[in-house]
Amino acid sequence: MTLSLTQLEEARRALGAPLYADVAGDAVVSFEFFPPKTDKMNETLWDSVRMLEPLAPRFVSVTYGAGGSTRERTHATVARIASETSVPAAAHLTCVGASKAEIADVAHAYWDAGVRHIVALRGDPPVAGAKFEPHPDGYRNAVELVAGLKTLHPFEISVSAYPETHPDADCAQSDLDNLKAKLDAGADRAITQFFFAPETFFRFRDQVAAAGISAEIVPGIMPVSTFAATSRMAAMCGTDVPAWMGRLFEGLEELPAARQLVSATIAAELCRRLYAGGTRHFHFYTLNRAELSFAICHMLGLRAQGVGLEKAA
Template identity: 75%
Template structure:
């Protein structure tokens, strides 16, 4: 990891001063949600959106289930965010089990609903553990999907990146080559899969720069409160969970409040180290809960704005 002079000064200040003292509030954030399955989950989702909106995120994104299993719910959630809130909504779109025409039609519906930002992904196979096989009439990968979307409209497009290498990639270089193809096809930025060591992101950032990737790389942050669930997620995307994290959460199953505090502390400390290394954009995987992400953003120096302040801005 190569640090500039200003980053070295910031890193030194992070060590010398209280960890989160008087941060400039210059970080930019975005939040990811998933479409709710029940009325209760829908209520929780909208409470979370309302709680996080005053932090002024650049955008909020809504995920898309394997094989398009949540297509209608994703579309309804994205359209409602776009229609009823001041937030910029981003819709996830995948290549799985759909023809190009079907995917293009979904993209056209988003454009018609005022959505200008797509998170373009290859997507996971519907059957867990199965290998991805392109649909005979579909987009073969995320780079092809990005190119196809760009032919339809001037969408802002985010793609995925993998600091610790995608499980389907043969090696790190092949993974970087794939990311470069997505950027070259017209993607605006890459959002990383979650990770738990700042060094993983810094190494990836340096390797991407060496590979000629100049697009914005945004670290994806997953505040962990359920280690078993996180382990399942990590197994699907190649993220390493350090042994100390297992030990840290031991004995907290029956103490949800304490577990939240520990989770916020761990994620916030990593974000502070990323900030010291020059990172100013963060993408939070909220799991439709606001508290952890809100707390970390607050520690990073962001402050909620009133409706009047947001309108003035």
């Protein structure tokens, strides 16, 4: 039987070395959570923390709701992670709806709670789709927020980056200029918005280097738990969702176990391709569920270190 060129290419892929065979396990990971609203969600969150802590993440971060709507819950979650686990905790902090003095109070409270890492963001308006308006006595943007935080304590600071350009940016170049300004103001690294094509990250990494930015750029990975919800989030932040992805999730709405398998496969393949391109730090948007992120980390060669949730006395 004579194989066509297409069949030969497919055979080459299928017969090649297994993608995940003996990956070195030298990747470093971090995870993002959001503050729980209910007792049940709180239980799910801490089950996730318990499951992921043995992977020895570089840090875990906790989000801050639009307009500061989750301020107290964010602080409580971050403080508990800092006090009860071995994992460095990072707290999200935004400019929205707060004066510089109020932000300083929050930052001092984090420092007093043992939190040494802030994810500094401009933040989203409390009303979806509304235009960002700075507080009259607040910071106008993340650049100013980073600079302000640096005057308060020697925080480690991460900021956001947008491989497909922030929806509010005039153009890709102005978005890059803003990223450089945040890093020049004192940020240590940038974590990207989620994306679904490795080429998107590699292209952005090249653009960042060409702009004279030498700081670490960490890819943000979003395992797709529900395709419809992910598509809505992607539309809000300007992330392209490939048509093939939609076709893969067709018919799985009522089959959560199958959907989870497909999701893990897609995200693991993305991470493996990023790894092949030299990436060694991955930041997972967990949506407070650990299973997908843990499985992907395992496929990248990471193994649990036997750390318990409670710190040793």
